[in-house]
Amino acid sequence: MITLYYRFSSKSMAFVMAPLTITPAYKIVHNGRTSQVTIPNAVRMPRNLPNTTYWRCSATATDTSLLYEVENRKHDLLRAVQETERGLKTTPEQRSSIEEALVTVEKYDAGEPIDLAKLDGTWRLQYTSAPDVVVLFEAASRLPIFQVGQIFQKFECRNESDGGVVRNIIKWGIQNLLEDNEGATLLVSAKFSVVSRRNIFLQFEEITLQDIVISEQLQAVIAPALLPRTFLSLQILQFIRSFKAQIPVTSTSPQRRSIGGLYYLSYMDNNMLVGRAVGGGGIFVFTRAQPFVC
Numbered sequence: 001m002i003t004l005y006y007r008f009s010s011k012s013m014a015f016v017m018a019p020l021t022i023t024p025a026y027k028i029v030h031n032g033r034t035s036q037v038t039i040p041n042a043v044r045m046p047r048n049l050p051n052t053t054y055w056r057c058s059a060t061a062t063d064t065s066l067l068y069e070v071e072n073r074k075h076d077l078l079r080a081v082q083e084t085e086r087g088l089k090t091t092p093e094q095r096s097s098i099e100e101a102l103v104t105v106e107k108y109d110a111g112e113p114i115d116l117a118k119l120d121g122t123w124r125l126q127y128t129s130a131p132d133v134v135v136l137f138e139a140a141s142r143l144p145i146f147q148v149g150q151i152f153q154k155f156e157c158r159n160e161s162d163g164g165v166v167r168n169i170i171k172w173g174i175q176n177l178l179e180d181n182e183g184a185t186l187l188v189s190a191k192f193s194v195v196s197r198r199n200i201f202l203q204f205e206e207i208t209l210q211d212i213v214i215s216e217q218l219q220a221v222i223a224p225a226l227l228p229r230t231f232l233s234l235q236i237l238q239f240i241r242s243f244k245a246q247i248p249v250t251s252t253s254p255q256r257r258s259i260g261g262l263y264y265l266s267y268m269d270n271n272m273l274v275g276r277a278v279g280g281g282g283i284f285v286f287t288r289a290q291p292f293v294c
Contacts, residue, residue, distance in 0.1 A: 077101040081127035088137035106266040120158035123286035125151040130282030147173040149181030163193035185211040210244040
């Protein structure tokens, strides 16, 4: 491994890289072939300059090669799911290719414990085979007036040690009544707890309907543009915009457990999250998205 000093001069406003110490000899392995490189034991350090700051960093060719390999495998997975409309249309060949690409990605993170700080945030659904989600896509394909927009999962667990809150966010619309794909937001909130190194258990608590945005056609019916808006029409529009309905899904009986599910988070890094619903409930592929404010 090569250890380097990075020098920054406030006068010249330029970076200068100079060697600090170098291991006398090291080996490079590439495509199964090993080469040994010998480097002098002593290297003269540059003289210190005024107003100069040094940073020390270490890097290996192996680390860089592994990162490059992982990114390529992730790209292969996203490319495999690209033409499936998030899981609505898949052929047996596509499902086989997706599963193969998924397993290849999962092996890079196998056995590592869940990092809740990394899990925290908003994730956009790219693909799923879960029946309870695919049925929404099927309904939208059969009923043209019903539209399913983006689907997200938002984890709130940055400062937690064993769990947190997760919200399933579904954007949808109704043609001529609500704005296309963004006319309303359905939130399914749950508490989750880490039950093993890679498994989380979700305990669903509440379903919320909010963020209603009506279409321009419906707005024209309620408050015609050519007529002065009355107090009643303004009240109706304000009510629709602020409408929020909440339905609890927790069990009222102490003997019965609320609806929940066990999920295996098989791969996670800064920009991709892959999970499996334990018990044959399907797979999920997410990518990092902009923060969503509930």
